[in-house]
Amino acid sequence: xxxxxxxxxxxxxxxxxxxxxxxxxxxxxxxxxxxxxxxxxxxxxxxxxxxxxxxxxxxxxxxxxxxxxxxxxxxxxxxxxx
Amino acid sequence: xxxxxxxxxxxxxxxxxxxxxxxxxxxxxxxxxxxxxxxxxxxxxxxxxxxxxxxxxxxxxxxxxxxxxxxxxxxxxxxxxxxxxxxxxxxxxxxxxxxxxxxxxxxxxxxxxxxxxxxxxxxxxxxxxxxxxxxxxxxxxxxxxxxxxxxxxxxxxxxxxxxxxxxxxxxxxxxxxxxxxxxxxxxxxxxxxxxxxxxxxxxxxxxxxxxxxxxxxxxxxxxxxxxxxxxxxxxxxxxxxxxxxxxxxxxxxxxxxxxxxxxxxxxxxxxxxxxxxxxxxxxxxxxxxxxxxxxxxxxxxxxxxxxxxxxxxxxxxxxxxxxxxxxxxxxxxxxxxxxxxxxxxxxxxxxxxxxxxxxxxxxxxxxxxxxxxxxxxxxxxxxxxxxxxxxxxxxxxxxxxxxxxxxxxxxxxxxxxxxxxxxxxxxxxx
Numbered sequence: 001x002x003x004x005x006x007x008x009x010x011x012x013x014x015x016x017x018x019x020x021x022x023x024x025x026x027x028x029x030x031x032x033x034x035x036x037x038x039x040x041x042x043x044x045x046x047x048x049x050x051x052x053x054x055x056x057x058x059x060x061x062x063x064x065x066x067x068x069x070x071x072x073x074x075x076x077x078x079x080x081x082x
Numbered sequence: 083x084x085x086x087x088x089x090x091x092x093x094x095x096x097x098x099x100x101x102x103x104x105x106x107x108x109x110x111x112x113x114x115x116x117x118x119x120x121x122x123x124x125x126x127x128x129x130x131x132x133x134x135x136x137x138x139x140x141x142x143x144x145x146x147x148x149x150x151x152x153x154x155x156x157x158x159x160x161x162x163x164x165x166x167x168x169x170x171x172x173x174x175x176x177x178x179x180x181x182x183x184x185x186x187x188x189x190x191x192x193x194x195x196x197x198x199x200x201x202x203x204x205x206x207x208x209x210x211x212x213x214x215x216x217x218x219x220x221x222x223x224x225x226x227x228x229x230x231x232x233x234x235x236x237x238x239x240x241x242x243x244x245x246x247x248x249x250x251x252x253x254x255x256x257x258x259x260x261x262x263x264x265x266x267x268x269x270x271x272x273x274x275x276x277x278x279x280x281x282x283x284x285x286x287x288x289x290x291x292x293x294x295x296x297x298x299x300x301x302x303x304x305x306x307x308x309x310x311x312x313x314x315x316x317x318x319x320x321x322x323x324x325x326x327x328x329x330x331x332x333x334x335x336x337x338x339x340x341x342x343x344x345x346x347x348x349x350x351x352x353x354x355x356x357x358x359x360x361x362x363x364x365x366x367x368x369x370x371x372x373x374x375x376x377x378x379x380x381x382x383x384x385x386x387x388x389x390x391x392x393x394x395x396x397x398x399x400x401x402x403x404x405x406x407x408x409x410x411x412x413x414x415x416x417x418x419x420x421x422x423x424x425x426x427x428x429x430x431x432x433x434x435x436x437x438x439x440x441x442x443x444x445x446x447x448x449x450x451x452x453x454x455x456x457x458x459x460x461x462x463x464x465x466x467x468x469x470x471x472x473x474x475x476x477x478x479x480x481x482x483x484x485x486x487x488x489x490x491x492x493x494x495x496x497x498x499x500x501x502x503x504x505x506x507x508x509x510x511x512x
Contacts, residue, residue, distance in 0.1 A: 063282070
């Protein structure tokens with residue numbers, strides 16, 4: 001990995017997820033492609049994986065399931081009851 | 083579980099569920115009725131299920147509920163009848179990674195039982211279809227508490243969703259002389275190597291490994307996993323001549339011919355008096371002769387695995403049996419295991435790039451073709467990958483290929499167009 005830190009990648013990934021919230025389900029593969037397009041050979045798949053892990057561990061994003069496992073902003077599921 | 087269910091089960095009106103207790107088979111209804119005497123939650127679970135059967139309607143709503151940092155492992159279920167049955171309004175299931183070959187010590191089982199009793203409904207399922215340990219009946223709050231408590235004891239959350247699933251394997255060399263590789267070690271290796279893919283789903287759909295030590299396939303890998311890893315060998319079957327002679331003496335030539343040689347799928351085994359002769363070149367390693375004459379015959383010494391791909395159950399394009407991917411691969415050292423992991427990563431990359439949402443890898447191969455798939459993952463085609471050998475020797479494969487040089491004309495296929503066959507059937511016979 002070059003000058004691009006995992007923190008930077010995490011911010012970039014978060015921006016994509018936030019931008020698409022409510023409109024498009026963003027998946028791990030989408031983030032891989034977007035980061036590869038932006039940074040080319042400077043990053044690898046493992047770097048993007050580490051960025052996604054950081055986002056999940058911090059709770060800034062969560063996994064959704066419907067329509068395939070997607071990466072989403074935390075939200076209350078419609079099916080959830082109290 | 084003590085049978086103290088009389089008082090509560092008598093109060094429950096469950097005419098449809100009662101039918102499931104009939105017959106000689108074990109019934110989950112009986113167990114749950116016993117549990118209902120101690121837990122109102124389980125009584126309500128049974129009542130909702132009875133109502134489901136009565137109205138032919140599923141009252142569970144599934145959604146996602148994740149332990150922090152994980153993308154799977156919790157199957158969230160909310161009841162549509164939450165007001166009527168408040169104790170099962172939230173009834174989630176936690177999946178845990180099971181020990182290789184399902185071998186537990188008693189302390190581990192106590193930990194599972196205690197966590198289930200303390201936080202859940204006291205219902206364990208050992209094991210789910212994917213092999214996981216399932217703990218049932220948690221509400222939102224207790225699910226997190228249970229997951230935390232179990233992880234502190236060394237358990238880890240299993241797989242669900244569009245990621246790698248928990249890997250089950252047969253007992254392997256731990257308790258079986260047929261095993262051609264260390265299934266337990268490979269299970270542990272793959273789980274650790276791909277723990278990220280197990281906890282954080284990132285594929286088009288689920289990806290299941292199942293590991294069987296030989297072609298007896300005790301892990302049901304062939305039809306129920308995307309990547310079955312089946313033990314095999316590539317040298318000759320080991321024959322103990324004296325044991326063969328003893329076996330023939332005990333059972334008789336006729337019995338051996340009826341039950342062993344004539345059942346060989348490639349007719350490559352023959353009995354001559356008290357001696358057995360095997361044409362190993364044509365043996366397909368099906369294990370039948372070894373299973374019947376296990377004291378006299380044994381798998382060869384040059385052992386490894388056969389990798390297959392694309393098995394699955396139901397949904398989309400129906401059930402699929404795996405197809406051959408790598409006929410033989412050594413699986414003795416860490417380097418061998420790494421080579422398998424590298425191949426798996428190439429498959430995931432190609433499938434992840436081109437697969438559709440909710441498209442299993444077998445369906446993906448069906449759509450793009452095995453040739454394209456092999457190109458994509460960097461594996462040379464092998465005659466053993468052909469499902470059915472071609473039956474018409476006059477068809478030349480190269481005639482169907484695109485021109486390889488610029489300007490080269492496309493060759494016409496050297497076959498006649500298929501005409502409907504008309505056979506006159508004489509009336510009245512001859």
